Amino acid sequence: MNQSSSPIIVHPLPFFKVLGVRVDAVQIPDVICQMEQWINEKSFGHFIAVTNTHVVTEARREPSFKQVLGSADLVVPDGMPLVWLGRLSGYSLKRRVYGPELMETFLKETGPKYRHFLYGGAPGVPERLFGIFSKRFQGIRFVGVHSPPFRPLTPKEDEEVVELINKAEPDVLWVGLGAPKQERWIYEHKERLRVPIMVGVGAAFDFLAGVKSQAPHWMKEHGLEWLWRLMSEPRRLWRRYLIYGSLFISLVILEKMRILRVDWK
Structure with a gap:
């Protein structure tokens, strides 16, 4: 694989704007197709932000985080409110x-074609996920896992993490640090990592490893996953869903009524 970094981002895929944040109008098959194309191009540093209303509201509140999202090659709609706004x-x-x-x-769908690294999750969670997927998908290639401490890393520790990932030479780095921490981490490290694709997947490690229960399918498909998660972890998530969720709805209404001025750059 050559040492080139990702080219200047051009967006041939359709997209829409929510509170000034670009959201690509894509579905899972589109994302997978794009990921395989980037891997085959053998260029490094492609960043996929899996985005929901909390992430968009955080970008509206914090300009530096909006810049982080703006640097992503794909910003995909993980959250039914974003899907509904895309339909509108x-x-x-x-x-x-x-x-x-x-x-x-x-x-x-890709099986043993590519090399994967799991970064994030509590100690033992990525290892557990490694075991589950290795049994479920024959020949799957995980080349490394790492659970960083919840505190900020020292410069030496940070350099060791970069070296660990680069030595493993993954095609896809799955980052499960939670939003907005994982997006900031990818933004700060993508130029130092020789990895074609970095994807921030939030609580996916916990859900897929069976550490936390997922909402029933009907709730996930009808925009009610937030209620399930709020009931499951009220002390941790009440602010995200009750305060940020209400703020998101209010800001979108004001935007649609053309009362709220949004910087679309």
């Missing part, structure tokens, strides 16, 4: 690009 913008989005489903589908 004229795109026939049938489903959300749900992070755990994207990860599982990519592994299932």
Whole structure:
């Protein structure tokens, strides 16, 4: 694989804007096709942000994080409200690009073709996920796992992580640090990592490893996953869903009524 970094981002895929944040009007098959194309191009540093209303609201609140999202090669709609807004913008989005489903589908459809590294999750979780997928998908190639501490890394530790990942030479780096931490981490490291694709998948490690229970399918497909997660972890998630969720709805209404001015750059 050559040492080239990703080219200047051009967006041939359709997209719409939500509170000034670009959201690509794609579905899981589109994302998988694009990922394989990037791997075959043998260029490094492609960044996929799996985005929901919390992430968009955070970008509206914090300009530096909006810049992080703007640097992503793909910003995919993981959250039914974003799917609904995409439909209002004229795109026939049938489903959300749900992070755990994207990860599982990519592994299932590509099998042993590519090399994978799991970064994130509590100690033991990525190892458990490695074991589950190795049994489920014959020949799957995991070349490394690492659970960083919850505190900030020292410069030496950070350099060791970069070296660990680069030595493993993965094609896809799955990052499960939670938003917005994982997006910031990818943004800060993508120029130092010799990896074609980095995907922030939030709580996917916990869900797919069976550490946390996922919402029933009907809730996920009808925009009610937030309620399931709020009931499951109220102390940790009440602010995200009750405050940020309400703020998102209010800001979108103001934007649609042309009362809220949004920087579309």
